[in-house]
Amino acid sequence: xxxxxxxxxxxxxxxxxxxxxxxxxxxxxxxxxxxxxxxxxxxxxxxxxxxxxxxxxxxxxxxxxxxxxxxxxxxxxxxxxxxxxxxxxxxxxxxxxxxxxxxxxxxxxxxxxxxxxxxxxxxxxxxxxxxxxxxxxxxxxxxxxxxxxxxxxxxxxxxxxxxxxxxxxxxxxxxxxxxxxxxxxxxxxxxxxxxxxxxxxxxxxxxxxxxxxxxxxxxxxxxxxxxxxxxxxxxxxxxxxxxxxxxxxxxxxxxxxxxxxxxxxxxxxxxxxxxxxxxxxxxxxxxxxxxxxxx
Amino acid sequence: xxxxxxxxxxxxxxxxxxxxxxxxxxxxxxxxxxxxxxxxxxxxxxxxxxxxxxxxxxxxxxxxxxxxxxxxxxxxxxxxxxxxxxxxxxxxxxxxxxxxxxxxxxxxxxxxxxxxxxxxxxxxxxxxxxxxxxxxxxxxxxxxxxxxxxxxxxxxxxxxxxxxxxxxxxxxxxxxxxxxxxxxxxxxxxxxxxxxxxxxxxxxxxxxxxxxxxxxxxxxxxxxxxxxxxxxxxxxxxxxxxxxxxxxxxxxxxxxxxxxxxxxxxxxxxx
Amino acid sequence: xxxxxxxxxxxxxxxxxxxxxxxxxxxxxxxxxxxxxxxxxxxxxxxxxxxxxxxxxxxxxxxxxxxxxxxxxxxxxxxxxxxxxxxxxxxxxxxxxxxxxxxxxxxxxxxxxxxxxxxxxxxxxxxxxxxxxxxxxxxxxxxxxxxxxxxxxxxxxxxxxxxxxxxxxxxxxxxxxxxxxxxxxxxxxxxxxxxxxxxxxxxxxxxxxxxxxxxxxxxxxxxxxxxxxxxxxxxxxxxxxxxxxxxxxxxxxxxxxxxxxxxxxxxxxxxxxxxxxxxxxxxxxxxxxxxxxxxxxxxxxxxxxxxxxxxxxxxxxxxxxxxxxxxxxxxxxxxxxxxxxxxxxxxxxxxxxxxxx
Numbered sequence: 003x004x005x006x007x008x009x010x011x012x013x014x015x016x017x018x019x020x021x022x023x024x025x026x027x028x029x030x031x032x033x034x035x036x037x038x039x040x041x042x043x044x045x046x047x048x049x050x051x052x053x054x055x056x057x058x059x060x061x062x063x064x065x066x067x068x069x070x071x072x073x074x075x076x077x078x079x080x081x082x083x084x085x086x087x088x089x090x091x092x093x094x095x096x097x098x099x100x101x102x103x104x105x106x107x108x109x110x111x112x113x114x115x116x117x118x119x120x121x122x123x124x125x126x127x128x129x130x131x132x133x134x135x136x137x138x139x140x141x142x143x144x145x146x147x148x149x150x151x152x153x154x155x156x157x158x159x160x161x162x163x164x165x166x167x168x169x170x171x172x173x174x175x176x177x178x179x180x181x182x183x184x185x186x187x188x189x190x191x192x193x194x195x196x197x198x199x200x201x202x203x204x205x206x207x208x209x210x211x212x213x214x215x216x217x218x219x220x221x222x223x224x225x226x227x228x229x230x231x232x233x234x235x236x237x238x239x240x241x242x243x244x245x246x247x248x249x250x251x252x253x254x255x256x257x258x259x260x261x262x263x264x265x266x267x268x269x270x271x272x273x274x275x276x277x278x279x280x281x282x283x284x285x286x287x288x289x290x291x292x293x294x295x296x297x
Numbered sequence: 298x299x300x301x302x303x304x305x306x307x308x309x310x311x312x313x314x315x316x317x318x319x320x321x322x323x324x325x326x327x328x329x330x331x332x333x334x335x336x337x338x339x340x341x342x343x344x345x346x347x348x349x350x351x352x353x354x355x356x357x358x359x360x361x362x363x364x365x366x367x368x369x370x371x372x373x374x375x376x377x378x379x380x381x382x383x384x385x386x387x388x389x390x391x392x393x394x395x396x397x398x399x400x401x402x403x404x405x406x407x408x409x410x411x412x413x414x415x416x417x418x419x420x421x422x423x424x425x426x427x428x429x430x431x432x433x434x435x436x437x438x439x440x441x442x443x444x445x446x447x448x449x450x451x452x453x454x455x456x457x458x459x460x461x462x463x464x465x466x467x468x469x470x471x472x473x474x475x476x477x478x479x480x481x482x483x484x485x486x487x488x489x490x491x492x493x494x495x496x497x498x499x500x501x502x503x504x505x506x507x508x509x510x511x512x513x514x515x516x517x518x519x520x521x522x523x524x525x526x527x528x529x530x531x532x533x534x535x536x537x538x539x540x541x542x543x544x545x546x547x548x549x550x551x552x553x554x555x556x557x558x559x560x561x562x563x564x565x566x567x568x
Numbered sequence: 569x570x571x572x573x574x575x576x577x578x579x580x581x582x583x584x585x586x587x588x589x590x591x592x593x594x595x596x597x598x599x600x601x602x603x604x605x606x607x608x609x610x611x612x613x614x615x616x617x618x619x620x621x622x623x624x625x626x627x628x629x630x631x632x633x634x635x636x637x638x639x640x641x642x643x644x645x646x647x648x649x650x651x652x653x654x655x656x657x658x659x660x661x662x663x664x665x666x667x668x669x670x671x672x673x674x675x676x677x678x679x680x681x682x683x684x685x686x687x688x689x690x691x692x693x694x695x696x697x698x699x700x701x702x703x704x705x706x707x708x709x710x711x712x713x714x715x716x717x718x719x720x721x722x723x724x725x726x727x728x729x730x731x732x733x734x735x736x737x738x739x740x741x742x743x744x745x746x747x748x749x750x751x752x753x754x755x756x757x758x759x760x761x762x763x764x765x766x767x768x769x770x771x772x773x774x775x776x777x778x779x780x781x782x783x784x785x786x787x788x789x790x791x792x793x794x795x796x797x798x799x800x801x802x803x804x805x806x807x808x809x810x811x812x813x814x815x816x817x818x819x820x821x822x823x824x825x826x827x828x829x830x831x832x833x834x835x836x837x838x839x840x841x842x843x844x845x846x847x848x849x850x851x852x853x854x855x856x857x858x859x860x861x862x863x864x865x866x867x868x869x870x871x872x873x874x875x876x877x878x879x880x881x882x883x884x885x886x887x888x889x890x891x892x893x894x895x896x897x898x899x900x901x902x903x904x905x906x907x908x909x910x911x912x913x914x915x916x917x918x919x920x921x922x923x924x925x
Contacts, residue, residue, distance in 0.1 A: 184461065
């Protein structure tokens with residue numbers, strides 16, 4: 003086995019993993035505030051990609067203007083989803099809530115393809131294709147930028163949770179009855195977490211869209227996002243960051259080792275295996291804190 | 298209960314024949330009427346499951362979180378009916394509810410607990426209120442940086458009360474603040490409560506099973522049983538009442554079942 | 569409804585516990601069965617083989633999922649994979665020369681054995697975590713089916729299914745295939761109807777409501793969850809095999825992808841958790857909806873004289889399908905079965921609406 007190749011895959015894998023973390027952070031944000039596992043996060047990333055493209059291509063705006071507009075739009079859409087679909091389901095069995103997020107997933111995915119069509123479109127944000135060199139190792143420039151943005155996003159979120167509004171959101175996730183008793187509007191807090199999550203999805207859409215184009219496959223990031231979120235512990239943003247790196251490294255090295263053996267496409271298998279192993283062995287993930295319902 | 302209606306003008310809170318149902322079917326309190334005078338301190342006593350907590354939740358509006366609703370009767374705060382208001386609007390009016398079992402935000406520090414509780418007040422007020430809370434509970438100030446989940450039971454109760462004070466209440470409702478605390482801590486907390494009541498003119502509605510401690514600091518008390526108010530009197534009179542002594546103050550000795558039945562019969566007269 | 573319950577008095581427990589305690593109900597079921605049995609006489613083969621047949625098979629499958637979801641209360645996001653296991657097992661057995669009657673039993677058993685893997689996940693975790701682990705298992709099975717040539721049948725990944733042979737007779741006519749599907753659906757329905765009246769059914773409901781409370785009263789939730797998953801997987805496996813044998817005639821991995829799992833889930837939710845008649849409604853609704861939507865959209869575009877792109881037309885029914893799931897969960901979480909029940913209860917006492925049933 004070529005050790006350099008392995009190292010290179012691990013390094014690039016870690017960077018990709020950080021980009022998965024962006025999807026996972028969105029899931030964690032919503033789960034933290036309302037214990038809703040958002041299986042529509044991948045579809046939200048996809049929708050965000052199409053929204054930005056709509057601003058850039060149909061309204062002919064430069065990309066640096068389309069992205070902020072996309073963020074604002076998704077912020078509103080995030081609030082809307084919570085208000086219309088999730089608020090009335092509060093307190094219902096988890097089966098209903100999961101099915102609702104699946105319904106939203108289908109609706110957003112098929113809805114954006116209804117409006118904009120299913121062909122893959124590029125979303126250029128001006129990152130050159132030439133790789134970076136780290137000694138003898140080749141590093142994908144887009145991945146490096148994506149990983150950097152993910153880390154910045156993480157820092158911003160951590161800072162946000164220190165602000166007054168952020169503290170209120172954390173209070174809601176701790177004990178929503180107590181939050182209610184001191185006059186916190188829990189519904190508005192949850193809506194805000196959906197909005198922020200939609201914004202994080204938009205950032206993920208820009209990065210992933212620039213890497214692989216905007217199409218239906220962006221919605222498939224859900225599996226990666228869920229795996230990372232569960233591995234990190236569903237309510238830990240820091241966990242999502244580290245679990246992303248971990249999953250990325252495992253994926254990267256596994257694809258080098260396993261692909262020749264299994265005939266390719268071992269990444270999906272590794273993801274699913276990681277997810278199952280995490281749930282079976284350590285369901286609260288690496289850094290999760292909630293006692294989960296065990297049988 | 299003529300005293301209540303006479304003093305209506307000076308009451309900050311009145312409940313008139315309030316009935317609460319959970320899940321549309323189970324009747325938890327059946328026509329509770331009570332009043333808290335402006336600046337007064339009133340206790341609501343009763344055994345487990347008598348409807349004390351439900352009464353408080355009907356006032357603070359937290360019933361909705363448990364699929365409960367006020368089906369009949371009126372809750373009035375400062376003369377205005379508040380039945381239709383959301384919990385946060387009631388907090389804004391000045392009703393604070395300290396939940397049973399403390400329920401601090403465990404993963405937040407005491408400082409953050411207090412900040413989170415100032416959501417309905419301005420940033421400026423929050424800073425001032427926080428100083429005030431720390432002056433009442435200096436121990437919280439010492440521990441302001443560590444996660445609230447690691448505080449002792451007494452400190453958590455202080456934090457829960459401090460958190461309620463952050464909302465600048467006019468009426469403070471406490472649900473069993475003595476639960477699971479050592480007697481000296483109960484005494485300390487109750488002393489602080491009466492100090493706040495004296496100094497700031499804050500009205501207090503205290504729900505307790507620990508009748509001895511509660512009757513020491515309140516002026517009036519209500520006794521609730523099976524969802525009904527069965528007795529209302531001054532604290533002094535309640536302490537002297539033989540039934541109260543027997544069943545709530547632990548004075549009962551050598552009583553057999555026949556006497557209890559006798560008490561039940563007598564109680565029906567009171568209702 | 570067409571009848572009143574007045575005057576129907578049961579004089580022993582057997583009467584009271586009958587599947588259909590009301591004579592009018594029995595007449596209606598008999599009538600429906602007669603209608604179904606004679607369908608090939610009055611329906612053209614297009615309706616028979618492309619609407620009625622898949623509806624019956626999918627109803628059987630949805631009933632199997634309802635056993636897990638509605639009765640045992642366990643989430644299952646990998647149901648299509650289990651159906652796929654049955655389908656592939658049956659096709660491979662048939663190609664190896666096993667008669668079809670035995671092949672579908674083998675399919676059911678294989679699915680039951682492998683499907684019980686899901687049960688082991690359910691024995692450790694529940695709720696969200698169970699949903700996610702079954703989702704992951706779906707991906708693992710998808711991957712295995714499509715990446716192992718011995719299963720998928722090579723690179724083109726489509727495996728022709730041999731014709732169904734029952735007792736040595738080839739069944740190829742539309743009517744014949746329809747009867748196969750009808751018999752399977754009636755069998756599963758009868759099983760599910762009876763399940764309600766057995767200790768197993770009651771134990772499953774007890775486990776659903778609160779598993780440790782069930783354990784306290786002596787219900788071994790461990791065992792019953794396993795039984796529930798195995799039974800449901802058996803139904804799924806046979807349904808998958810019947811679906812391939814009577815409808816698709818060839819098997820590919822995409823027929824049993826995660827989207828199909830979600831579709832099966834949607835059938836149960838839209839139909840109503842734990843409702844048998846609901847599974848009929850739900851399967852019919854989800855299967856027929858895209859076609860109905862397509863006709864509706866083309867009618868609308870014709871009416872207003874505008875045209876939609878091909879891509880829009882292709883994806884719009886799918887979007888509406890998502891919207892319908894959302895709508896059902898918001899407006900009637902108990903699904904079509906509950907709506908049917910409401911209408912029935914209302915009509916039972918109509919026009920004396922103040923009479924409580």
